[in-house]
Amino acid sequence: MTDLETFRQETRAWLEENCPQSMRSPFKSDKDACWGGRNFQFQSDDQRLWLERMAEKGWTAPDWPTEYGGGGLSRDEHKVLLEEMSRIQARPPLNSFGIWMIGPAILKFGSEALKQQHLPPIVRGEIRWCQGYSEPGAGSDLAGLQTKAEDKGDHFIVNGQKIWTSYADKADWMFALVRTNPDVKKQEGISLVLFDMETPGVSTRPIKLISGESPFCETFLDNVRVEKDQVVGDVDKGWTIAKYLLTHERSMIGNMGSTAAGQKTLAELAVDGVGLEDGKLADPMLRTEVASWVIDSIGYELTAERARDEAKSGQGVGNVSAMLKYAGTELNKRRYELLVAAYGSEGLLWEGDDRPAGALPQQWLRTKGNSIEGGTTEVQLNIIAKNILGLG
Amino acid sequence: MTDLETFRQETRAWLEENCPQSMRSPFKSDKDACWGGRNFQFQSDDQRLWLERMAEKGWTAPDWPTEYGGGGLSRDEHKVLLEEMSRIQARPPLNSFGIWMIGPAILKFGSEALKQQHLPPIVRGEIRWCQGYSEPGAGSDLAGLQTKAEDKGDHFIVNGQKIWTSYADKADWMFALVRTNPDVKKQEGISLVLFDMETPGVSTRPIKLISGESPFCETFLDNVRVEKDQVVGDVDKGWTIAKYLLTHERSMIGNMGSTAAGQKTLAELAVDGVGLEDGKLADPMLRTEVASWVIDSIGYELTAERARDEAKSGQGVGNVSAMLKYAGTELNKRRYELLVAAYGSEGLLWEGDDRPAGALPQQWLRTKGNSIEGGTTEVQLNIIAKNILGLG
Amino acid sequence: MQKLVLTEEQQMLKDAARGLFSEQAPVSQLRKLRDEKDALGYVPEFWNQAVELGLAGTLIPESHGGSEFGHVGMGQVMEEGGRTLAASPLFASGVLGACALMLAGNDSQKDILKGIADGSHLVALAIDEAGRHQPFRVATKAEVQGEGFVLNGRKTFVVDGHIANTLIVSARTSGGERDESGITLFLVDPKAEGVSVERTTFPDGRNYAKVTLENVAVSADAVLGNKDQAASPLQKLLDIGSAHLAAELLGLSSEAFDRAVAYMKERKQFGVYISSFQALQHRAAHMWSELEQLKSMVLKAFMALDANDDQASMLASAAKAKASQVAELVTNEGVQLHGGMGMTDEFDIGLFMKRARPVQLMLGDFRYHADRVASFKGF
Amino acid sequence: MQKLVLTEEQQMLKDAARGLFSEQAPVSQLRKLRDEKDALGYVPEFWNQAVELGLAGTLIPESHGGSEFGHVGMGQVMEEGGRTLAASPLFASGVLGACALMLAGNDSQKDILKGIADGSHLVALAIDEAGRHQPFRVATKAEVQGEGFVLNGRKTFVVDGHIANTLIVSARTSGGERDESGITLFLVDPKAEGVSVERTTFPDGRNYAKVTLENVAVSADAVLGNKDQAASPLQKLLDIGSAHLAAELLGLSSEAFDRAVAYMKERKQFGVYISSFQALQHRAAHMWSELEQLKSMVLKAFMALDANDDQASMLASAAKAKASQVAELVTNEGVQLHGGMGMTDEFDIGLFMKRARPVQLMLGDFRYHADRVASFKGF
Numbered sequence A, B: 001m002t003d004l005e006t007f008r009q010e011t012r013a014w015l016e017e018n019c020p021q022s023m024r025s026p027f028k029s030d031k032d033a034c035w036g037g038r039n040f041q042f043q044s045d046d047q048r049l050w051l052e053r054m055a056e057k058g059w060t061a062p063d064w065p066t067e068y069g070g071g072g073l074s075r076d077e078h079k080v081l082l083e084e085m086s087r088i089q090a091r092p093p094l095n096s097f098g099i100w101m102i103g104p105a106i107l108k109f110g111s112e113a114l115k116q117q118h119l120p121p122i123v124r125g126e127i128r129w130c131q132g133y134s135e136p137g138a139g140s141d142l143a144g145l146q147t148k149a150e151d152k153g154d155h156f157i158v159n160g161q162k163i164w165t166s167y168a169d170k171a172d173w174m175f176a177l178v179r180t181n182p183d184v185k186k187q188e189g190i191s192l193v194l195f196d197m198e199t200p201g202v203s204t205r206p207i208k209l210i211s212g213e214s215p216f217c218e219t220f221l222d223n224v225r226v227e228k229d230q231v232v233g234d235v236d237k238g239w240t241i242a243k244y245l246l247t248h249e250r251s252m253i254g255n256m257g258s259t260a261a262g263q264k265t266l267a268e269l270a271v272d273g274v275g276l277e278d279g280k281l282a283d284p285m286l287r288t289e290v291a292s293w294v295i296d297s298i299g300y301e302l303t304a305e306r307a308r309d310e311a312k313s314g315q316g317v318g319n320v321s322a323m324l325k326y327a328g329t330e331l332n333k334r335r336y337e338l339l340v341a342a343y344g345s346e347g348l349l350w351e352g353d354d355r356p357a358g359a360l361p362q363q364w365l366r367t368k369g370n371s372i373e374g375g376t377t378e379v380q381l382n383i384i385a386k387n388i389l390g391l392g
Numbered sequence C, D: 001m002q003k004l005v006l007t008e009e010q011q012m013l014k015d016a017a018r019g020l021f022s023e024q025a026p027v028s029q030l031r032k033l034r035d036e037k038d039a040l041g042y043v044p045e046f047w048n049q050a051v052e053l054g055l056a057g058t059l060i061p062e063s064h065g066g067s068e069f070g071h072v073g074m075g076q077v078m079e080e081g082g083r084t085l086a087a088s089p090l091f092a093s094g095v096l097g098a099c100a101l102m103l104a105g106n107d108s109q110k111d112i113l114k115g116i117a118d119g120s121h122l123v124a125l126a127i128d129e130a131g132r133h134q135p136f137r138v139a140t141k142a143e144v145q146g147e148g149f150v151l152n153g154r155k156t157f158v159v160d161g162h163i164a165n166t167l168i169v170s171a172r173t174s175g176g177e178r179d180e181s182g183i184t185l186f187l188v189d190p191k192a193e194g195v196s197v198e199r200t201t202f203p204d205g206r207n208y209a210k211v212t213l214e215n216v217a218v219s220a221d222a223v224l225g226n227k228d229q230a231a232s233p234l235q236k237l238l239d240i241g242s243a244h245l246a247a248e249l250l251g252l253s254s255e256a257f258d259r260a261v262a263y264m265k266e267r268k269q270f271g272v273y274i275s276s277f278q279a280l281q282h283r284a285a286h287m288w289s290e291l292e293q294l295k296s297m298v299l300k301a302f303m304a305l306d307a308n309d310d311q312a313s314m315l316a317s318a319a320k321a322k323a324s325q326v327a328e329l330v331t332n333e334g335v336q337l338h339g340g341m342g343m344t345d346e347f348d349i350g351l352f353m354k355r356a357r358p359v360q361l362m363l364g365d366f367r368y369h370a371d372r373v374a375s376f377k378g379f
Helices: A002-019 A043-056 A075-087 A097-109 A112-123 A238-257 A266-274 A282-312 A321-347 A360-367 A377-387 B004-017 B045-056 B075-087 B097-109 B112-123 B240-256 B266-274 B285-312 B320-350 B359-368 B377-388 C006-023 C029-037 C044-052 C071-082 C090-104 C109-117 C231-266 C278-306 C313-345 C349-361 C366-376 D010-025 D027-035 D044-052 D070-083 D089-102 D113-118 D231-266 D277-307 D312-343 D349-361 D366-376
Strands: A129-132 A148-151 A155-166 A173-179 A189-198 A201-208 A214-229 B129-132 B149-150 B154-167 B172-179 B190-195 B202-206 B217-225 C122-128 C140-145 C148-159 C166-172 C183-188 C193-202 C208-218 D123-126 D139-143 D148-159 D164-170 D184-190 D197-199 D208-219
Touching: A002 A043, A043 C183, A075 A155, A075 D148, A097 A112, A097 A173, A097 A189, A097 A238, A097 D231, A112 A173, A112 D010, A129 A155, A129 A214, A148 A173, A155 A173, A155 A189, A173 A214, A173 A238, A173 B004, A189 A214, A189 A238, A214 B377, A238 C183, A266 A282, A266 A321, A282 B285, A282 C029, A282 C366, A282 D312, A282 D366, A321 A360, A321 A377, A321 C148, A321 C349, A321 D277, A377 C029, A377 C278, A377 C349, B004 B045, B004 B075, B045 B075, B097 B112, B097 B129, B097 B172, B097 B240, B129 B154, B149 B172, B154 B190, B172 B217, B172 B240, B190 B217, B190 C208, B190 C231, B266 B285, B266 B320, B285 B320, B285 C029, B285 C278, B285 C313, B285 C366, B285 D208, B285 D366, B320 B359, B320 B377, B320 C278, B320 D113, B320 D148, B320 D312, B320 D349, B359 D349, C006 C071, C071 C090, C071 C231, C071 C278, C090 C109, C090 C122, C090 C166, C090 C231, C122 C148, C140 C166, C148 C166, C148 C183, C148 D208, C166 C208, C231 C278, C231 C349, C278 C313, C278 D277, C278 D312, C313 C349, C313 C366, D010 D044, D010 D070, D010 D366, D027 D349, D070 D089, D070 D231, D089 D113, D089 D123, D089 D148, D089 D164, D089 D231, D113 D148, D123 D349, D148 D164, D164 D208, D184 D208, D184 D231, D231 D312, D231 D349, D277 D312, D312 D349, D312 D366
Parallel strands: A129 A173, B129 B172, C122 C166, D123 D164
Antiparallel strands: A148 A155, A155 A214, A173 A189, A201 A214, B149 B154, B154 B217, B172 B190, B202 B217, C140 C148, C148 C208, C166 C183, C193 C208, D139 D148, D148 D208, D164 D184, D197 D208
């Protein structure tokens, strides 16, 4: 038996023993996710137990080094773990911007002290993080940020405003881009800093979207003290790290074009809404549009697959994340417009438990942000034109 | 009886008496048009007779002053004449860039001597004109033209190359834009000059298009002598006249979105090509596209009508020619793509007399030029954005 | 042929309407109604002012208290109301209610018109039974009972249903569920026994209701028009309604477009105004072109309706189809061009998108009307 | 699951094909064939070189003289041929002809494969009877006569028909004109009495023929596959053909796109390169994105065909649908981005448009295949 097969058997046995039954089913709603942090209210003892057991093995961050609390798994072992979790429909034990975003950045760019300080609590789900990048005036021009960090010897005093901070009102720490040098090219005076959200001068306000409540907040920074040892990487060199994280984010958002497993497809939903006649969608005009969408979505999903396969094989043009982000989010917007058309007025019911299309109106409106957040469609097209096609 | 009614009765009687029977039917092909000029071969005695009779009354240019050979008709009389000609399906006696383009420019901007010299022969169809505007290097940047006119005292020596000169190989005279001053802003050193195509140094070469033979030519100007009294308006001030003529041209080309009287509509042709099932186009997907086109074309035709009505009433935003040019030509391109789809391979037959869709492949290819000639779609969108929406 | 321009009188009405809506029913009014979950769903003070200006009676003959200004006139009012997203019973009562009575009502039924014109009597049309508009697919039944009828069924998407004094209900008196013949219109008192009206909430915060009819007894007088033969006047009514909704979509799309263009001129990115980006300029120019075409189609449809032109139905459908398409384009682009700000509830631009979709769907979306245009054109 | 990348061998084949086409069959070769109204419609010297490289036998088993490289392999060849608009009997004979025999032929019929692989025997498929692809609407009749059959009917759009040594003809042996069952495939010698083959001219200057069958007598041996039951192998054959045409469209669209991008970088307007105009940049970026999606779909369709995956038909139709759409977009934009120069016959870009439309229509256009995808997906 190979080592990997041994690992699979051990993992399967461990999961069988340690994953509570109630944690072996897909999330029913967003509320089922475990985010951890100082003030997190566990939904159940099972949820807490599942997090603790996984964190103890470092499997909340399976591929991080064990010295920082991670699982220390190889690429292949990591894959086996995911497969075995998927086999029993085990829920992810922890949703975390710490694991997804700032953790990898600290691992790659941070000092040893920062690693020791921040990574273990992230793995254990003790500290919940939020991302302070965008600012009201900056928009697509992220590097044009204005939040100012004044050098005070051993610390900075930070003043400014962040926007689109997901869960800022629930997070314990923030990683933020701030301007530490206003006198150089805009990309060259930016630093990535970390601070506790309980620091005096930090306040947040939730943002209501056109689709209703949202995890987004505005964050106001009013003379906030940030210690110098909380800078990731070098002072004024934060833009490199930011770009690294943005590419990461873009490929996550791009995934929206796909239909998640278990979710009904657009075609199925259209049939629910419109009905069939002689085996064909009863509205031939809508059928044309849905067919066109289905074809495009096949292309999108295969392209995402091909990009992964090419990356593994060391082939392909490389930076396709801009294209996937563009195509995926535009596809998702079209999907929801077609759903609204398929259900008609019944699909626009804003409230109530017995709506035939559920929260469709809110979801439809929410998709409009897909082509704005994480780099607008326009920015993605600029990137493709300039970086890939060499137009300029 | 009002004067206008009298005029109508007299006109009707005159036409009845003077319009030969064979001139009372729509053109069967482009070849039926009478272009006049030194070398024109009349198709029939009737065609020649019809031109001569109309020219004698000045009705080849009904609204030009009688002193230059025109009809001297008022706006209302002109309308009555067109109505009465249309009533008996009288063919236009003369197609002429002289009447459509350079004549009006000379009337508005030219010296008395130029009017005396050029307008009467235009009215009589004795001199055929062509337009020398575009140059190979200029494209959309018309004002960037390079054809150079060197001042030699009482004349210019012109060197350069023109392209897209319609019927240059058949025309007697050319009106051309040339650069008389290379040292000022590009729009400010251009003059509009007139010269005989038989002048030494003028040569032409027909251009073959993707659709086949075309009236377009390249025109080479090699040390061509142009008398100074053949400048329309002031030297270096030709750009104003050019713009006046371009707007005129744009609105003529824009008309392409409409279906000419007597021509079958797209819907009718699609039914010919595809057939009906239960009263509906047998291909439901194509039906969706044709319906969408029909709706857009209704919008286009009504907008052209509204623009005319608003202009008459002194209402509206005014300069809508860019929009009509844009919408009309894009519509025409879509029309022909849909026709190709409707007829399928039988519609692509390139040769032969018994083709079910006739010269469709050539027409389809020719439409691709609609959004390029007379100012590209991109230029029209720029004009709308800048001049109408104030974006910039 | 009539010129495709407004007469001086029509232009004056349009200007007056614009003044009223922008001052007395700005977008902030709709926002307030929505946020406060206002029970009526419109502001009576504003409605009174609109009535005072004669707007409710624009389509009603002078003999019945209206100003008889025709569809072109009322269309200008609808367009201007679209610009400010004004909430009022104008469309339900002043367009659909008034025209239903004018098309099919007998003399005594037409007495209601006076109440519509003076704003005291509100009417709502209860036609749809499913999410997608299929006006001749009627399952609601009206069975003869003595001298009158008894009604059973469910209606949905009833505009201003919960504030109506009279409901106009389509029901089947004969034929199968999909037959065009056999449909009859009834005037129903929403307070009658067996009628329940439930207000529902939509993204645009406007008034729509579900109406349930359970053994509702009505007298023979309640029949509007001829028994079994509602299809023809109903179709005419829906043509009229579609044209007026196209006008509303034109108004809201024009305003959303104007706001997007204004935002482009004030928002800077990468140190320059975003109005200087050619890709955005071309998209804006295309939208403007589309809006101009729509404007012509809407005006022509109204003129054809006023002239009883035999192309009126086709033109109304073409206008509604195009309006639905343009509204979808422009409201989506409106949010996109506003960037992140466009996604916030705080900015108004999202409200135009939220209003557009219900109006697009109402009385048939692009697909419904494009299908009709194709049929009219014989393919 | 198989990775969506080419194997080293497939990449080598692609590179070899690209080398051959670009050197031995550049666009200028097609132009010359067209201008000279060449009787054959392809250059035998080039065909011999292609055969020598094994391209004609890419799909044919080694036992019959081929290299058995599969659809992914042949797809690379088709794509590269699309790039240079290469004219050759490769598709008609090497794809359609070879696969028809492989799918339905008996042992003695399969002997033809050797001739296909060595380029000496050319086959053409005569299926269509009208301008729009409807392969199961067959009016051509085959009536039993003695031991054999007698054929009557007309076929159109027969690719490389006038140079074929063998025609594969679909004809009705039973059932009504629109029935799927009752269709039989026949091997017909174009020199047989009653067969007339008329070459027709298309915008792309390629070989298409009309075939007329007038009392053509064939023996029982001429039946390819089972009598009355051609529908199933024919559909499989058409799936294969559609995928390979999608590959050709991918190739020609990619090349047209590359040329447009190159032109943008060399053409100046208003003193700057037109590649600096953002509106054009965004259109180019969108096209590139579309081409990338198409590339994935074409590759996946071939892999599914090679694996006999039950999604193969759906994926082939999806690929052909998308390819038709993308080719129309890119070839239209290609001409537009070249401006006036793009309209001249002198520039090559127009030739890509002229090639694209026949290939889009061949074996079904976007609409035909989108309809199939919808049916596969149950709506």
